[in-house]
Amino acid sequence: MNLTxxxxxxxxxxxxxxxxxxxxxxxxxxxxxxxxxxxxxxQIQPLIPSLSSSITSRFTLVHTDRYISSDTGVTQALRYxxxxxxxxxxxxxxxxxxxACVSGGNTAAxxxxxxxxxxxxxxxQRPALVSILPTINGKxxxxxxxxxxxxxxxxxxSQFALMGTVLAENxxxxxxxxxxLLNIGIEKTKGLPVIxxxxxxxxxxxxxxxxxxxxxxxxxxxxxxxxxxxxxxxxIALKTLEGALxxxxxxxxxxxxxxxxxxxGLKLLARPLLKPYHRQLQILNPxxxxxxxxxxxxxxxxxxxxxxxxxAFTRAIEQAAWQVRQQIPNKILTGLQQxxxxxx
Amino acid sequence: MNLTxxxxxxxxxxxxxxxxxxxxxxxxxxxxxxxxxxxxxxQIQPLIPSLSSSITSRFTLVHTDRYISSDTGVTQALRYxxxxxxxxxxxxxxxxxxxACVSGGNTAAxxxxxxxxxxxxxxxQRPALVSILPTINGKxxxxxxxxxxxxxxxxxxSQFALMGTVLAENxxxxxxxxxxLLNIGIEKTKGLPVIxxxxxxxxxxxxxxxxxxxxxxxxxxxxxxxxxxxxxxxxIALKTLEGALxxxxxxxxxxxxxxxxxxxGLKLLARPLLKPYHRQLQILNPxxxxxxxxxxxxxxxxxxxxxxxxxAFTRAIEQAAWQVRQQIPNKILTGLQQxxxxxx
Numbered sequence: 001m002n003l004t005x006x007x008x009x010x011x012x013x014x015x016x017x018x019x020x021x022x023x024x025x026x027x028x029x030x031x032x033x034x035x036x037x038x039x040x041x042x043q044i045q046p047l048i049p050s051l052s053s054s055i056t057s058r059f060t061l062v063h064t065d066r067y068i069s070s071d072t073g074v075t076q077a078l079r080y081x082x083x084x085x086x087x088x089x090x091x092x093x094x095x096x097x098x099x100a101c102v103s104g105g106n107t108a109a110x111x112x113x114x115x116x117x118x119x120x121x122x123x124x125q126r127p128a129l130v131s132i133l134p135t136i137n138g139k140x141x142x143x144x145x146x147x148x149x150x151x152x153x154x155x156x157x158s159q160f161a162l163m164g165t166v167l168a169e170n171x172x173x174x175x176x177x178x179x180x181l182l183n184i185g186i187e188k189t190k191g192l193p194v195i196x197x198x199x200x201x202x203x204x205x206x207x208x209x210x211x212x213x214x215x216x217x218x219x220x221x222x223x224x225x226x227x228x229x230x231x232x233x234x235x236i237a238l239k240t241l242e243g244a245l246x247x248x249x250x251x252x253x254x255x256x257x258x259x260x261x262x263x264x265g266l267k268l269l270a271r272p273l274l275k276p277y278h279r280q281l282q283i284l285n286p287x288x289x290x291x292x293x294x295x296x297x298x299x300x301x302x303x304x305x306x307x308x309x310x311x312a313f314t315r316a317i318e319q320a321a322w323q324v325r326q327q328i329p330n331k332i333l334t335g336l337q338q339x340x341x342x343x344x
Numbered sequence: 345m346n347l348t349x350x351x352x353x354x355x356x357x358x359x360x361x362x363x364x365x366x367x368x369x370x371x372x373x374x375x376x377x378x379x380x381x382x383x384x385x386x387q388i389q390p391l392i393p394s395l396s397s398s399i400t401s402r403f404t405l406v407h408t409d410r411y412i413s414s415d416t417g418v419t420q421a422l423r424y425x426x427x428x429x430x431x432x433x434x435x436x437x438x439x440x441x442x443x444a445c446v447s448g449g450n451t452a453a454x455x456x457x458x459x460x461x462x463x464x465x466x467x468x469q470r471p472a473l474v475s476i477l478p479t480i481n482g483k484x485x486x487x488x489x490x491x492x493x494x495x496x497x498x499x500x501x502s503q504f505a506l507m508g509t510v511l512a513e514n515x516x517x518x519x520x521x522x523x524x525l526l527n528i529g530i531e532k533t534k535g536l537p538v539i540x541x542x543x544x545x546x547x548x549x550x551x552x553x554x555x556x557x558x559x560x561x562x563x564x565x566x567x568x569x570x571x572x573x574x575x576x577x578x579x580i581a582l583k584t585l586e587g588a589l590x591x592x593x594x595x596x597x598x599x600x601x602x603x604x605x606x607x608x609g610l611k612l613l614a615r616p617l618l619k620p621y622h623r624q625l626q627i628l629n630p631x632x633x634x635x636x637x638x639x640x641x642x643x644x645x646x647x648x649x650x651x652x653x654x655x656a657f658t659r660a661i662e663q664a665a666w667q668v669r670q671q672i673p674n675k676i677l678t679g680l681q682q683x684x685x686x687x688x
Contacts, residue, residue: 071531073531073533074533136591136594136595147528150528150535150536151536182580184491184494184575184576184579184580184583185491187415187417189417189418191494191576192494192495192576215580215583215587216579216580216581216582216583216584216585216586216587217583217584217586217587217590218587219584219587219588220587220588220591221587221591229580231528232528232535232536232577233576233577233580235528235560236526236528236559236560236573236577236580236581237560237580237581237584238560239528239559239560239561240560240561240563240581240584240585240588241560241584241588242560242561243559243560243561243562243563243564243565244563244564244584244585244588244589244592245588245592246561247480247564247565248588248589248592250480251480
């Protein structure tokens with residue numbers, strides 16, 4: 001299926017020097033992909049090498065020198081974002097010029113603008129920020145919400161469960177993926193009232209394979225395929241996990257302090273032996289998966305990690321293309337109509 | 345200072361086979377310590393070897409065959425706990441027979457009963473569950489609340505900040521320890537309204553060294569000496585951290601799959617080389633610190649980890665003795681009176 005995506009080239013910590021090579025790689029990998037690139041042509045053009053026409057014919061550069069910075073608040077982003085690269089990319093989706101939008105920029109602004117321009121699916125109370133979590137058995141769990149909605153109701157959490165289920169079914173080819181609710185214990189009496197209400201509601205939903213509460217210490221253990229939480233605790237859990245993994249990788253990769261000659265020699269000899277250690281840690285390396293999707297909108301919007309590498313940003317583009325081709329928004333809508341996930 | 349502590353011998357996953365050796369070790373380590381041991385004498389007596397009278401004269405066994413199981417809810421624990429080992433230990437504190445209580449049992453029941461029997465300090469809205477977090481630079485942060493209070497107000501969070509400060513000052517010999525508030529971003533506009541209110545309030549408290557928000561990915565980085573949070577997100581963050589560390593230690597310690605003869609030989613040779621790897625991971629090993637304290641009560645109550653080893657349970661007893669000798673409850677009361685941490 002031929003596909004055009006809109007890219008906010010200016011988003012992310014580095015901007016065009018990451019996003020442009022990533023975009024060109026995505027075009028090379030997928031011959032049915034076209035891209036609209038929104039950003040500053042003075043920064044972009046020097047980054048584009050001479051390419052075969054099979055590539056150049058598939059991207060269009062739309063110049064703007066305005067962009068939303070990472071410290072812009074949502075209110076400000078909504079009011080003063082006219083003509084910024086992020087807003088133009090979302091407007092391209094709104095107008096139908098592109099099927100999806102990818103940005104590595106300000107998450108709150110992206111969610112805020114997407115809600116206004118792309119709009120939530122009919123019946124969805126709140127779109128969610130969702131990410132894929134690698135687990136120690138080499139598989140993945142889907143986790144949502146990760147920070148878009150700090151206060152939630154049981155209806156909102158139940159809709160997260162549905163959206164996560166649709167994504168897990170398609171992303172991992174699962175039938176009846178297991179859904180768990182993040183809580184501070186597994187007993188029915190534990191947690192906030194909204195969590196207990198959601199637990200009660202989800203137990204009655206035959207459409208979902210709800211398996212109960214999950215605690216923070218099981219997040220890496222593939223205990224469930226979908227982990228549902230409010231955006232506040234979800235964001236804290238995800239960042240805690242990322243911080244722990246990053247710190248440990250740093251600790252492990254630290255060179256020995258004052259190695260003796262025999263330690264140096266032994267280390268050289270033992271290098272093949274240390275490899276599995278590093279490989280095992282890489283299973284959980286946050287660079288392996290990238291960013292998050294905004295789920296519950298009428299069109300696909302993917303948020304790349306701000307510090308993503310070019311390889312990781314290419315993955316974010318591919319994830320957006322995949323979600324469009326799988327018609328994820330449509331499938332969520334169908335699920336919503338089949339179940340009883342809204343009061344309307 | 346001579347000191348008598350009350351021990352709930354039946355608490356924890358294992359019970360007397362852990363708590364009794366731990367108690368005897370604590371008595372050996374500290375000649376001014378006496379213990380009241382509450383539990384089932386049929387299980388306890390076989391575990392007590394013949395000891396010198398300098399030890400036997402310092403513990404008293406108080407028999408009960410009733411105990412609170414780990415899945416008992418708070419309401420049930422409050423109503424039907426008469427004569428249980430945990431309740432008897434707390435009542436010993438209430439009556440003044442013991443200066444503090446240590447239990448490895450049901451956390452919710454311990455907090456619920458302690459609030460009724462030991463009671464909060466005058467002016468403290470809610471006692472908190474506090475723990476010490478090892479950080480990658482070999483130092484520690486204090487974190488509270490870890491699950492006792494799932495819903496909080498800004499007054500409650502501010503009191504946590506004060507209590508954590510008093511503990512950090514004494515535990516780590518710090519002047520003006522840095523206090524941070526756990527949030528999903530560092531900008532003022534981020535997070536729940538109650539978090540933003542607390543941020544505003546703490547900025548005006550000269551008594552505290554409040555440094556602003558901290559995100560989950562900095563928990564291991566000694567970014568602050570005291571990390572304040574509500575019990576819901578705090579519990580999720582702590583368990584997420586514990587789970588991540590445990591999983592990674594497991595991954596690293598996994599033997600090579602199908603090692604060849606030269607890999608086996610090399611591994612033997614390289615063992616001294618691998619040691620720093622293991623040691624570096626141990627810095628963050630959750631076994632190194634144990635359990636949590638209930639802070640904000642009129643007397644000291646320490647909650648050992650349910651799965652603590654005998655060594656770790658001894659540490660919990662020592663922590664309780666230390667808090668009594670440092671007069672932590674009194675110092676919190678003084679801080680409360682000097683600052684403006686309550687509405688009364």
